[in-house]
Amino acid sequence: MGVEIxxxxxxxxxRSELQSSAEKSIRAAIPSAYNTTDNTKTMKAIxxxxxxxxxxxxxxxxDYTNRAPEFxxxxxxxxxxxxxxxxxxSAYAKGCGQAxxxxxxxxxxxxxxxxxxxxxxxxxxxxxxxxxxxxxxxxNYV
Numbered sequence: 001m002g003v004e005i006x007x008x009x010x011x012x013x014x015r016s017e018l019q020s021s022a023e024k025s026i027r028a029a030i031p032s033a034y035n036t037t038d039n040t041k042t043m044k045a046i047x048x049x050x051x052x053x054x055x056x057x058x059x060x061x062x063d064y065t066n067r068a069p070e071f072x073x074x075x076x077x078x079x080x081x082x083x084x085x086x087x088x089x090s091a092y093a094k095g096c097g098q099a100x101x102x103x104x105x106x107x108x109x110x111x112x113x114x115x116x117x118x119x120x121x122x123x124x125x126x127x128x129x130x131x132x133x134x135x136x137x138x139x140n141y142v
Contacts, residue, residue: 018104023097026058034064034073047078053099054081054092061091 026046033042050056056079057063064073065088080086 019097019101022100023058023095026096027063030057030063030073031067034076043076047076049096050076050078050092051083053096053103055094055096055099056080056092057095058097060093060095061088063095064088 026049029042029046033046056075061075061079064075064079067073075086075088075091077083077086079091081092082090
């Protein structure tokens with residue numbers, strides 16, 4: 001029973017941590033991925049993430065556009081629905097941190113429901129057992 005309680009509790013508490021961690025990681029990876037040709041694996045991974053989840057940057061498109069003047073970054077085409085000629089105004093509004101959280105919440109709702117159902121069944125079984133024990137119907141079973 002403790003496992004179900006811990007699972008349901010951790011599902012609710014880890015949401016903000018997931019979003020924050022994803023945003024920070026993506027934002028930290030963007031400058032090196034898009035400023036050099038050495039880091040094409042990271043750039044491809046970020047591009048795939050942005051295409052898959054219809055998102056842009058860790059927090060939003062400003063992760064690309066709001067940089068120091070000496071390190072300007074173009075908004076990658078993976079940030080836009082058209083996938084070509086992407087600009088800040090045509091980029092997805094949602095950041096990938098939020099998009100990942102939304103996906104997590106879509107899947108976690110069912111998991112929480114299953115956890116609560118199992119918890120309720122266990123509580124009912126314990127209650128029924130306690131009732132039978134106190135009623136005196138269990139002399140033959142002990």
